[in-house]
Amino acid sequence: MTIIDIINRKREGEELSKTEIDFWIDGMMSGEIPDYQISALLMAIVLKGMTFDEAYFLTDAMVNSGETVNLSSIDGIKVDKHSTGGVGDKITIILAPLLASFGIKIAKMSGRGLGHTGGTIDKLESIPGFKVELSREEFIEQTRNIGLAIISQSGNLVPADKKLYALRDITGTVSSIPLIASSIMSKKIASGSDLIFIDVKVGNGALMQTLEEASKLARTMIAIGAKSEKTVICMLTNMDEPLGYAIGNSLEIKEAIDTLSGMGPIDVIELVVKSASMIVSRCLNIDIEEAKEQCFKKINNGEALAKFEEMVKAQGGDLSKLEFSNRVVSIRSPKTGYITQINTLGLGELAKQIGAGRIKKEDQISYKVGIVLNCKIGDSVNTNEELARVYLDELDAKLSDFTSCFTIETEACDRPQVIHEIIQ
Numbered sequence: 001m002t003i004i005d006i007i008n009r010k011r012e013g014e015e016l017s018k019t020e021i022d023f024w025i026d027g028m029m030s031g032e033i034p035d036y037q038i039s040a041l042l043m044a045i046v047l048k049g050m051t052f053d054e055a056y057f058l059t060d061a062m063v064n065s066g067e068t069v070n071l072s073s074i075d076g077i078k079v080d081k082h083s084t085g086g087v088g089d090k091i092t093i094i095l096a097p098l099l100a101s102f103g104i105k106i107a108k109m110s111g112r113g114l115g116h117t118g119g120t121i122d123k124l125e126s127i128p129g130f131k132v133e134l135s136r137e138e139f140i141e142q143t144r145n146i147g148l149a150i151i152s153q154s155g156n157l158v159p160a161d162k163k164l165y166a167l168r169d170i171t172g173t174v175s176s177i178p179l180i181a182s183s184i185m186s187k188k189i190a191s192g193s194d195l196i197f198i199d200v201k202v203g204n205g206a207l208m209q210t211l212e213e214a215s216k217l218a219r220t221m222i223a224i225g226a227k228s229e230k231t232v233i234c235m236l237t238n239m240d241e242p243l244g245y246a247i248g249n250s251l252e253i254k255e256a257i258d259t260l261s262g263m264g265p266i267d268v269i270e271l272v273v274k275s276a277s278m279i280v281s282r283c284l285n286i287d288i289e290e291a292k293e294q295c296f297k298k299i300n301n302g303e304a305l306a307k308f309e310e311m312v313k314a315q316g317g318d319l320s321k322l323e324f325s326n327r328v329v330s331i332r333s334p335k336t337g338y339i340t341q342i343n344t345l346g347l348g349e350l351a352k353q354i355g356a357g358r359i360k361k362e363d364q365i366s367y368k369v370g371i372v373l374n375c376k377i378g379d380s381v382n383t384n385e386e387l388a389r390v391y392l393d394e395l396d397a398k399l400s401d402f403t404s405c406f407t408i409e410t411e412a413c414d415r416p417q418v419i420h421e422i423i424q
Contacts, residue, residue, distance in 0.1 A: 003033045003041070010044040018057040025061040025160050035167060042164070042173040050178035055220055056227050058178070062186035065160035069136070069192035071107055074144050077283045078105045080193035081275075082184060084208065084217075086201040087348040088242035090252040092120045092150070094259050094272045097308035100148035101298045104283050107143040109153045109191050121152045122357075123256075126249035126367035130317030148311045158186045177213065181220040188230070195231045197279055199271075202420060203240035205344025211236065211420055218423045233278060236420040237271060241342040241377050244268040248356040248370015248391065250322050257319070260305040267376075267418045273299075274419055325368040325391040331402045333381040341407035342377055350401055355393050366393045371402070378415035381408060 006020050016024075024041065027033035050058070071078045079099060083089050096106045110120035121132050132152040134142065142149040161183050168174045188196045198221060200214045201207070208214040218234035225232030244265040246255040258264050259272065273295045280291040298304045312319055351357060355366035374386045381387065387406050390399075 003027060003037050007037065007041050007044060010041060010048055013048040015051050016054050016057075018060075021054065021057045022061050025058075025065060028163060029065055029160055038164070039167055039171045039173070042168060042171060042176075042179070045179060046173045046176045049176075052220065052223055055178040055182050056224050059182040059186045059189065059224050059228070062158050062160040062164070062182060063190045066158055066190070067154065067156040068190045069107070069109075069139075069154075069157070071105075071140065071143070071192040073140060074105050074107065076103070076105050077195055078107055078143075078193040079195045079197065079279055079283065080106075080108055080188055080191055081197045081199070082188060083199040084180075084184070084201050084206065086239040086243060087205045087344050087351070088244050088247045088252065089199075089201070089239075090120075090123060090244065090246070090256045091199060091268070091271055091275070093123060093253065093256040093308070094264070094268070094304075095275055096148055096150060097260065097311060098272065098276050098295060098298060098304040099279055100146070100311075101303040101307045102280055102284065102294070103147060104279065105143055106148045106150075107139065107191070107193060108150045109157065109187070110150055111153055120150065122365055122367075123249045123252050124150060124317075125365075126253055126322065127312060127317035127319060128321040128323075130312060131315045134315070142311075142314055146307070146310050146314055148307060149315070150311070151315075153187065158190050161186050175207070177217050177220060180207070181217055181224060185221050185224045185228070185232075189225075189228050193230075195233070195279065195282065196225060197275060198232065198234045199275070200234050200236050201239040202236055203238055203344065205242065205348055206239035215421065215423065222423060231282075233282075233422070233424045235275060235278075235422050238416050238418055238420065239344055240416050242344055242347060242373060243271070245373040245376075246370065247347060247351045247372070249365065249367040250324055251370040251372060251391065253319075253322060254324075257305065257308070260299060260308055261302075262299050270418050278422070323368050325366075325393055327392045329390050329392065329399065330386050331388040331390060331399060333383060333385045333387050333406070333408060334403060335408055336382045337380070337408040337410050338412045339375050339377050339379050339381060339406055340409045340411075340413045343405040343407075346405040347371060347402075350405070354390065369393050375406075376415070378413060380412070 202214040214236045222232045246252045276295045277292040281288040355369045372389045
């Protein structure tokens with residue numbers, strides 16, 4: 001068997017065996033198979049696809065390429081949560097402490113921003129002093145003691161995925177459902193949790209542009225989870241407009257705190273409470289409506305916020321020192337009408353350009369910059385009314401680029417639904 005044989009078989013649309021996939025991953029990790037041959041195979045997979053068995057074998061091979069996390073010393077059901085990425089998506093930062101306030105254990109390894117999408121770790125690092133790197137022992141001990149820890153992904157966790165993703169990112173092979181599914185699930189399985197909740201974003205600001213694509217991705221991940229004896233719940237949610245109003249690291253932390261205080265945006269609260277109630281219902285074996293009532297109670301009585309503050313303190317952060325840029329410019333409406341579309345991808349790219357994300361891997365993020373919307377799809381606006389505020393550093397911004405992200409028409413439209421479908 002050679003890598004050329006494997007490339008040729010996949011180019012012809014044939015199904016690869018577990019032995020062939022293990023050979024490919026082992027050769028990549030040892031350096032015996034060069035990047036250009038891996039890239040050729042990835043392109044063949046994008047063009048010809050993979051069966052479910054192939055996707056599972058690839059997931060398993062990547063899990064076995066490095067260390068795994070054993071959470072068995074932590075009592076109870078351990079829950080992990082993942083989002084496929086969006087703009088203004090601070091849900092993990094709100095959902096995790098809410099779940100922990102019920103006694104549910106959240107041992108989460110998160111990533112940094114990728115492309116136009118923000119990363120949970122970057123957002124948490126905007127809290128002065130917050131440590132995103134803990135030893136394996138500290139991570140488990142904190143989860144055991146306070147029920148909650150969010151850290152950056154270990155360098156030895158699923159190293160094959162890191163190598164594959166780096167190649168996919170520069171060879172135009174990111175958009176493949178089996179490759180996406182195996183990438184996500186390998187990290188979630190290696191992280192050791194029992195129940196995995198995945199928020200699959202759909203829309204112009206998401207990797208999945210259609211409900212059909214999102215549903216196929218969700219069902220593939222659920223099937224991989226079942227084969228790996230993990231419970232997976234997928235929720236398909238809207239990304240045709242940013243989540244909430246804040247885009248940018250410290251601004252999103254503030255909005256997360258507002259939401260945990262019961263004063264968050266309606267769409268964020270709906271998504272958080274629906275997600276939490278499903279997980280609480282399953283973990284505590286209670287009716288979902290009762291779980292929903294309990295979620296609102298935990299938010300309104302301050303327990304969820306207190307759990308977030310407890311995690312921040314345990315990881316060295318100081319919320320009182322959160323900073324925002326004092327250079328703020330206003331983006332105003334050129335006419336009267338109704339917001340009918342928002343270019344979510346465009347706003348995400350603009351946030352990245354002003355410093356809230358990375359253009360190059362080595363770029364330093366400015367935690368203080370970002371965008372705060374003043375309107376959402378379905379809202380009416382008047383001429384010269386504020387559409388958004390942009391928090392800037394030293395960089396100049398072309399304000400017309402921000403204005404062009406909002407489509408304003410004379411006829412009103414319906415507000416988009418936040419949650420499209422739940423698949424379990």
